Amino acid sequence: MTALNRLTMTEALTGLDRRDFTAVELTEAHIAAVATARPLNAFLVETPERAREMAIASDARRARGEAGLMDGLPIAIKDLFCTKDVATTAASKILQGFVPPYESTVTANLWQAGAVMLGKVNLDEFAMGSANVTSAYGPVVNPWSPGAPGAWPRRLVPGGSSGGSAAAVAARCALGATGTDTGGSIRQPAGFCGIVGIKPTYGRCSRWGIVAFASSLDQAGPMTRTVADTALMLQAMAGYDPKDSTSVNRSVPDYRAALTGDIRGLRVGIPAEYRVDGMPAEIERLWDQGVAWLRDAGAEPVAVRLPHTQYALATYYIVAPAEASSNLARYDGVRFGLRVDGDSLIEMYENTRGAGFGAEVRRRILIGTYVLSHGYYDAYYLKAQKVRTRIAEDFRAAFTACDVILTPTAPSTAFAIGERMDDPIQMYLNDVFTVPASLAGLPGLSVPAGLGADGLPLGLQLIGRPFDEETLLRVAGVIESAAAITTLPPFVA
Amino acid sequence: MSIDRATVAKIAHLARIKVPEAEQDHLAGELSKILAFVEQLSEVDTEGVAPMSSAVATTLRWRPDQVDDGGTREAILVNAPDRAEGFFGVPKVIE
Numbered sequence: 001m002t003a004l005n006r007l008t009m010t011e012a013l014t015g016l017d018r019r020d021f022t023a024v025e026l027t028e029a030h031i032a033a034v035a036t037a038r039p040l041n042a043f044l045v046e047t048p049e050r051a052r053e054m055a056i057a058s059d060a061r062r063a064r065g066e067a068g069l070m071d072g073l074p075i076a077i078k079d080l081f082c083t084k085d086v087a088t089t090a091a092s093k094i095l096q097g098f099v100p101p102y103e104s105t106v107t108a109n110l111w112q113a114g115a116v117m118l119g120k121v122n123l124d125e126f127a128m129g130s131a132n133v134t135s136a137y138g139p140v141v142n143p144w145s146p147g148a149p150g151a152w153p154r155r156l157v158p159g160g161s162s163g164g165s166a167a168a169v170a171a172r173c174a175l176g177a178t179g180t181d182t183g184g185s186i187r188q189p190a191g192f193c194g195i196v197g198i199k200p201t202y203g204r205c206s207r208w209g210i211v212a213f214a215s216s217l218d219q220a221g222p223m224t225r226t227v228a229d230t231a232l233m234l235q236a237m238a239g240y241d242p243k244d245s246t247s248v249n250r251s252v253p254d255y256r257a258a259l260t261g262d263i264r265g266l267r268v269g270i271p272a273e274y275r276v277d278g279m280p281a282e283i284e285r286l287w288d289q290g291v292a293w294l295r296d297a298g299a300e301p302v303a304v305r306l307p308h309t310q311y312a313l314a315t316y317y318i319v320a321p322a323e324a325s326s327n328l329a330r331y332d333g334v335r336f337g338l339r340v341d342g343d344s345l346i347e348m349y350e351n352t353r354g355a356g357f358g359a360e361v362r363r364r365i366l367i368g369t370y371v372l373s374h375g376y377y378d379a380y381y382l383k384a385q386k387v388r389t390r391i392a393e394d395f396r397a398a399f400t401a402c403d404v405i406l407t408p409t410a411p412s413t414a415f416a417i418g419e420r421m422d423d424p425i426q427m428y429l430n431d432v433f434t435v436p437a438s439l440a441g442l443p444g445l446s447v448p449a450g451l452g453a454d455g456l457p458l459g460l461q462l463i464g465r466p467f468d469e470e471t472l473l474r475v476a477g478v479i480e481s482a483a484a485i486t487t488l489p490p491f492v493a
Numbered sequence: 494m495s496i497d498r499a500t501v502a503k504i505a506h507l508a509r510i511k512v513p514e515a516e517q518d519h520l521a522g523e524l525s526k527i528l529a530f531v532e533q534l535s536e537v538d539t540e541g542v543a544p545m546s547s548a549v550a551t552t553l554r555w556r557p558d559q560v561d562d563g564g565t566r567e568a569i570l571v572n573a574p575d576r577a578e579g580f581f582g583v584p585k586v587i588e
Contacts, residue, residue, distance in 0.1 A: 101568035202548035336572035354511030385544030441548030
């Protein structure tokens with residue numbers, strides 16, 4: 001029998017249903033895998049005791065015939081989701097010691113579906129980053145790093161901000177993980193680690209109980225090893241939540257039923273603006289290969305224009321820091337987390353925030369404060385909001401001519417820890433293909449499509465109409481079958 | 494637009510973040526670079542374009558003005574670095 005931590009969610013559910021193994025056995029295999037994978041630094045908090053309790057309860061439910069959608073499946077939770085009685089850090093020193101007295105809606109939905117929590121996984125501090133190198137608890141190693149595990153000559157980044165999630169899933173520590181995506185934080189690490197990740201339409205998953213970064217962009221989504229597993233986990237996570245005023249009240253479709261493999265007649269938009277300067281030839285070839293696979297399956301590729309694409313990153317790096325500067329005002333040393341004393345209340349605030357925030361978070365708060373300050377608001381923030389409208393209009397126009405858009409996920413494969421850190425703009429360029437859909441609030445999915453010459457995974461991104469996650473999943477399923485990747489990362493637990 | 498160290502000090506104070514003087518020059522350089530990068534938005538014609546403040550076309554919902562939660566003082570205070578008499582504790586603000 002395949003090692004239990006190598007199964008997909010779909011296979012694991014079949015095994016549980018057939019009583020080939022129990023949720024307790026499946027969970028023990030994953031608890032051991034989490035321990036084996038400690039050199040990756042993917043987990044910030046391991047919760048083996050809770051996992052065992054949840055697995056025992058799951059087996060009891062299954063025995064009673066009351067198993068939920070994900071009953072008995074061990075998963076990891078990005079440490080941006082508040083989990084009741086389990087420390088939540090957002091990978092920041094400023095949340096040191098914070099233990100939420102409540103549970104985020106998305107994780108509550110997952111536990112309701114029967115999922116088992118293995119622990120909380122690493123991320124960029126407050127989800128601000130594209131390489132998981134801004135975490136206050138150290139970087140995460142991509143399990144695709146070449147060489148002997150633990151003695152890697154070159155430690156590669158897993159992408160970010162959901163780097164711990166992507167590494168844990170790729171290294172077979174967890175069957176899936178939650179991620180959040182503000183400008184590409186699910187899709188880019190999924191691409192770098194050779195797994196599937198979807199950022200749903202803004203409003204599809206509740207933001208309640210997720211540590212806020214940029215509230216008009218943040219969205220939670222699943223990260224798994226197959227498209228079918230992503231469909232399953234999204235099903236469990238999604239849904240209306242009265243506690244999130246931007247949560248959208250519409251029913252959740254049966255995402256797994258969308259995986260028909262039939263894309264005949266579907267119009268696939270190819271935006272010329274995504275052929276950026278300096279993009280490696282192999283990424284362009286992979287993109288062309290993706291187009292060919294979809295054409296072979298009966299889809300019709302069409303050229304579309306997204307003329308404001310080149311302005312998306314600049315727009316994002318005004319809007320997101322502006323919202324962050326406002327959201328992160330709550331870390332004041334009064335109600336939770338770190339406090340560094342001072343002689344006055346203001347000095348206490350300044351000391352606390354000076355000591356608690358890392359360099360990237362501080363940079364973004366300062367930029368955000370600047371673009372919102374008197375005399376600059378119109379020139380920067382208002383201007384960016386207007387360009388954002390233009391970017392959203394581009395997509396609306398494109399979707400009159402096509403049903404889904406195909407692009408690369410990222411402009412490179414995974415790079416090494418320590419690279420691209422001297423210049424913030426170089427790091428921001430990682431998100432050049434993922435940020436536009438975030439600004440427009442559209443769903444985006446990354447699916448593994450091949451390996452680069454360096455042997456590292458490359459992903460393709462699908463962007464869809466609002467609330468049309470089903471088409472993304474259907475098309476991703478076709479790419480997954482055509483790519484038929486069987487290579488495992490050098491490090492698997 | 495470039496940012497000098499005095500501006501860094503000013504926005505750091507607005508943001509209530511202590512930035513050591515030794516780091517102000519370096520930070521001014523980084524922030525100026527980011528501002529130079531976003532400057533390209535001035536090329537975009539946004540005449541008559543409405544600013545986008547929400548990612549989905551939706552209007553905020555109404556709900557009855559009813560208390561549906563509360564009585565959780567202890568849960569709210571449990572993470573406080575300092576507390577007294579059922580309140581958050583802060584440095585003295587009145588002399």
